Amino acid sequence: MSDEAVSNGAASNGAVSNGAVSNGAEALAVEGLVAGYGEVIALDGVTVTAAASGITAVLGANGAGKTTLLRAISGMIKPRRGRILLADHDVTGRSPEQIVRAGIAHVPEGQGVIPELTVEENLRIGMMSWRGKRAARGAAMEEEYARFKPLADRRRKLASTLSGGERQMLVIARALLARPRVLLLDEPSLGLAPRVMAQVMDLVVRLSREHGLTIVLVEQNARSALAIADHGVVLNLGRVVASADAATLAADVALRHHYLGF
Numbered sequence: 312m313s314d315e316a317v318s319n320g321a322a323s324n325g326a327v328s329n330g331a332v333s334n335g336a337e338a339l340a341v342e343g344l345v346a347g348y349g350e351v352i353a354l355d356g357v358t359v360t361a362a363a364s365g366i367t368a369v370l371g372a373n374g375a376g377k378t379t380l381l382r383a384i385s386g387m388i389k390p391r392r393g394r395i396l397l398a399d400h401d402v403t404g405r406s407p408e409q410i411v412r413a414g415i416a417h418v419p420e421g422q423g424v425i426p427e428l429t430v431e432e433n434l435r436i437g438m439m440s441w442r443g444k445r446a447a448r449g450a451a452m453e454e455e456y457a458r459f460k461p462l463a464d465r466r467r468k469l470a471s472t473l474s475g476g477e478r479q480m481l482v483i484a485r486a487l488l489a490r491p492r493v494l495l496l497d498e499p500s501l502g503l504a505p506r507v508m509a510q511v512m513d514l515v516v517r518l519s520r521e522h523g524l525t526i527v528l529v530e531q532n533a534r535s536a537l538a539i540a541d542h543g544v545v546l547n548l549g550r551v552v553a554s555a556d557a558a559t560l561a562a563d564v565a566l567r568h569h570y571l572g573f
């Protein structure tokens with residue numbers, strides 16, 4: 312069940328033994344990004360920086376451009392202008408596979424599990440870009456099972472049998488198998504009961520604080536996101552309207568009323 316799945320979370324297995332622990336130098340920088348769909352300009356010159364090993368919340372109403380920002384960073388759509396830098400390394404315009412290899416993993420909105428596959432088959436998808444030996448793959452899988460114990464208990468079960476919280480764990484575990492330095496999370500709390508949502512947020516904190524991942528967290532639920540984030544960026548109609556430390560944004564009553572809905 313989901314509560315246990317989440318609360319066992321990331322703490323059980325020590326540091327992420329995969330290069331994901333930051334040396335403090337890595338960060339993601341998006342500079343003047345313009346992207347869209349045909350005639351639609353969804354991002355109109357967006358600049359966002361995610362500090363290494365920190366949580367950066369990307370907030371804003373429906374249609375603000377949050378999902379498009381993550382899609383552009385992960386190579387799913389090509390930017391029309393601007394740059395995307397990973398630790399000063401320009402990854403703009405790379406394919407999704409190249410972006411994953413560079414160290415950026417994306418957990419899209421909607422949980423993205425394949426219900427007809429088992430938990431283990433879903434996890435294997437996270438290792439598609441691996442070129443390592445079979446034994447190394449097995450060891451990596453066991454690391455994730457140790458980190459997410461309830462997934463280990465259900466490894467041969469179809470993903471369709473998992474609860475919402477467990478599905479969220481599965482997609483995060485799958486993303487971690489790609490050995491990222493930067494994790495892009497699109498609305499991980501969507502559709503979860505409040506208690507499970509709080510546990511997912513707690514897991515996000517541990518991935519950042521204990522395992523050194525740089526996290527970009529897109530959330531409609533601005534209050535919850537700002538409670539765990541270090542920094543926040545507010546988008547509106549494809550533009551950045553505010554960028555500040557999370558506590559400052561949470562205390563800004565006018566901003567909250569206009570853009571954040573609380």
Ligand code: ATP
Binds near residue numbers: 380
């Ligand atoms: P939501 O929380 O509703 O997902 P969002 O902030 O993530 O909102 P985006 O999904 O990035 O916003 O959408 C930004 C703009 O791009 C919106 O005007 C949206 O209608 C448009 N858009 C998004 N996806 C597509 C698409 N596949 N084709 C055309 N327009 C799109």
